[in-house]
Amino acid sequence: MKISYLEIRAYHQFKDFTLCLTYPKGHEKEGMPLDKVCLIGQSGTGKTSLLNICRAFVTRDASHAGSDMRHIMAVSYLKGGMKVISTLRHGRLVHEYPDERESENMAHQREYWEERYPDTNILISFPAEINTNLNQILQEKNSDNPMDYLKTDSELAKEPGGKGAEDRIFDFERNNVLEVWNRILKDINDYKVEDLKYGQRTTKALNISIEEGERVFEEFRKWKKDCPNPLENLAHQLNPILNKFYLKIKKDFDFESADDLKFVKITTLSGVEVPYNGWSTGTKQVILTATPIFKLDTKDTVILIDEPERSLYPDIQTGIVDDYTRLAPRAQFFFATHSPIIASSFEPWEIVELRFGKDGHVYREKYYEGEDHVRNYSIDPRFLRWDGILMHIFDLKVEGNEAFRTKALTKACRLNAKLKKLRAESRIETEEGRKTLAEFEWLAQKLAWRFDEKS
């Protein structure tokens, strides 16, 4: 399921606000829901509110919405081009299904979705404070290592409970974060346990006879061949990002402690293991977000990521949106960001810029004139420099430190004009010429010679 339209009649700063989330005319995906959406806007314009609204509609759970959310409507795009119209009225969610069934009944809704999307993970949601959230939970549990609270497969097996829609919602804002991780890492842990068992069986068999040992070892090799290590695949996907931090996923197991059975481990590029409490916040951010996105089946999943730039150095930011979408090519992403570097990864129709109007209500800034057609878009972040994105999309009024840069530019241009004049009068070699040149070059140096670049 993907969201293709939102309408908010009245909610906080929104009034008669509509959001069309489909590709414009002239696009190869014309009329289809956007694969990714970038929400930007001044603090307080409602980016996080929009993420919460998406969460409420996708999970079909009004408790995700604020109790004061009234008269909000969403159109969701289903398989085969069908649509569900969902309306939130005074805290109650009502869905109008394509078969003309209107339902508030949760059992009916579940039945409908189970029929059409039996295995689909409904939502993956990362709050901006993903590291902080995890750290808080760990503090409450008086530990600094999440591995202490992740469980092995056998430990999990002892726990009661069946699978339901909740098991297909991965919301890292809620308190079940550690349980969520257990589910995400299940295949890796299963593999590790099986690997350990084979090791033990081989040792036992060798105690019986060399032939028995060889037989079990052959079985082990066959299993290894038939069942590739899921960590290999994870490493293949995540290492291009982690390598920028001089880190990589640890693929082999040494089973020195019970922790080896529980969580992803990383090492430096030279192979030195880095314990969880030694991970940088940027490293945590990448692993804690990219791992679930890659490990989970994300076909038709809605993925919410608030502030993907958190703790990431600019060079990592330049590629992170492409990294996420590469890991989940059939999902629909909603990002909320303050970063021009993140914004540069989006097509202009994928950007939802929220602005306050003169009446105090929020509206979406349009990047096109006339018909919503790809040819009519005048702003495209993919074509702009960072300062251009800051000025044209993030509405920054200045291109640098106005108190210093603009004054210096003004003076440098005057000196440049004077040098031209002195040259025309063959006076460059005079004392005045040399003084002007020295002053100009000093200023140009300060301006990193970007001054000499044609605008």
Added chain:
Amino acid sequence: MNGSPKNWHGGLMRKVDKTEILANEYASWIAEYEKISRKHVGYSASHKYYKDVLVSLLWCQGGVCAYTEIFIANRERCGPDNFDEQGRYMERGKEESGFAAQLDHFDSTLKAAEGWKWDNFFAVSDKINVQKRNKSVDYILKPDTPEYDPHRFLGYDRDRHIFHANPDLEDECIIERVEEMIDLLGLNYGTIRDNRIRYLSLILKRLSLDLEEPVYQFFTAYQMCRE
């Protein structure tokens, strides 16, 4: 009202001719104050003559910001037809009567006692008025004084679209004063310069292909680029 102010026909940052006041009722009102040298009633953006003065100035300024020359309004929206017989501005709907402009007191020290003085007013882009605030000004670049001559004080770098002090100026003190005012009036301010780059680059490119287009903003910069 003859409806033909000079400023609608090109020219330079530019000398502004403010002799024609469309806001007749305001003009009579303020003339009374001037006659008896009385302290003006407190200035406020919600005063009944605020819009009258603003639109009247826009007419005198040719629809552009007095300092940066960024486009604000076309002649239909600020011409004589927008005033009634008494010379009051006729407020219309949001679309027709909303302007991305504000009144600016060129010399803010006069604001308290002579807050409604016509000679001290300019209509300016709301993009720059915030940064000028109440900083002290130098009359050297006041666009409506008889001595004001942009060619004498200003130069323009057409590659970078930057206004600077005229390189012919020898007096360091004058150069400093002009550069201070360029900064204060926001002539090279980020978004203003950005708008100028985008607008003039297209116009100048077409001009280089012998395709001359009428210009409706940034007249001074355009003129200097052509010289």
